[in-house]
Amino acid sequence: MGILQRITRNIDNRYWDPGLIGFPVKNSYTAGVAGQRFFEEIKENGRIFGSKCAGCDLTYVPARIYCERCLSGLEEKDWVDVGDEGTVYAYTEVHQTKSGEAKEKPSLIAAVKIADGLLIHRLGDCLPEAVHIGMPVKAEFKPKNERQGGIEDIKYFKPF
């Protein structure tokens, strides 16, 4: 079940049936109200949305439903297209796979600052020695027919 799929029957919350054999599921997670819109915009329109608190002049990315500073509710009117560009706020080189084996070629992971928020994602089309804090980067989206409503719908961020 993808993060954007909604449960319409309570039984679906407790039991997952992939077709051949089902098994009980003890936990379920959703993207939440703002998270759902955030991922739907990426999937359907290739846009990154934030939510802006006018009182605090802060734009959260990803979008959220309240301001962490003043606790004001952020409604749909407060959601803004923040574009697909950001800057590298922090980064690291990854030299091992999840299982601890040496990678043939290191990969780059960055915290990308967009408006007043951060997205953790891969860097692509970029050599490790070229990366620097403050480097402008742009989201490279998967083709629309390959997007599934998750952060992986962005292939990576690349310098421009």
Ligand SMILES: [Zn+2]
């Ligand atoms: Zn606020």
